Amino acid sequence: MALRRRHGLHEGDVLLFNAGLALLELNRIAEAKDAYRQGLERAVAIGDRSGFCVGLAGVASVFERENRRELAARLVGVVESFTEEIGFALTGAERDALERLRASLARELGSRLSKLVAEGRTMDVHAAVADAISLAGVDSPMPEATAQQ
Numbered sequence: 001m002a003l004r005r006r007h008g009l010h011e012g013d014v015l016l017f018n019a020g021l022a023l024l025e026l027n028r029i030a031e032a033k034d035a036y037r038q039g040l041e042r043a044v045a046i047g048d049r050s051g052f053c054v055g056l057a058g059v060a061s062v063f064e065r066e067n068r069r070e071l072a073a074r075l076v077g078v079v080e081s082f083t084e085e086i087g088f089a090l091t092g093a094e095r096d097a098l099e100r101l102r103a104s105l106a107r108e109l110g111s112r113l114s115k116l117v118a119e120g121r122t123m124d125v126h127a128a129v130a131d132a133i134s135l136a137g138v139d140s141p142m143p144e145a146t147a148q149q
């Protein structure tokens with residue numbers, strides 16, 4: 001409740017996003033993706049702009065785990081841009097997860113990361129949220145090791 005009051009997040013969003021984060025930490029990717037998707041859908045329904053930030057950051061982490069790294073990097077840019085625009089800051093576990101995501105993407109994407117994040121910073125947040133909800137409902141591609149064979 002304190003998190004909701006402090007940041008304007010709504011209780012239902014907080015519960016779904018916390019579930020998504022916990023499931024991601026347990027490597028239960030499909031369930032985490034579903035929790036984040038539901039949280040984003042709820043944030044859209046009630047106009048919870050700070051929920052957009054938390055949900056997009058979570059979906060980006062899911063996409064990175066599914067080897068959709070370029071999409072994840074663009075979502076990082078959207079999150080960074082929109083948090084600045086609305087004066088919202090990720091805190092605690094969400095901030096730490098975003099920092100781990102950025103580090104992982106930097107290792108995997110190298111110099112391309114900056115360009116992809118910059119592209120994300122120019123995206124419309126509402127379009128990014130709609131795309132994230134839609135793409136979170138799609139099965140992940142084959143793992144890279146399998147796809148390269």
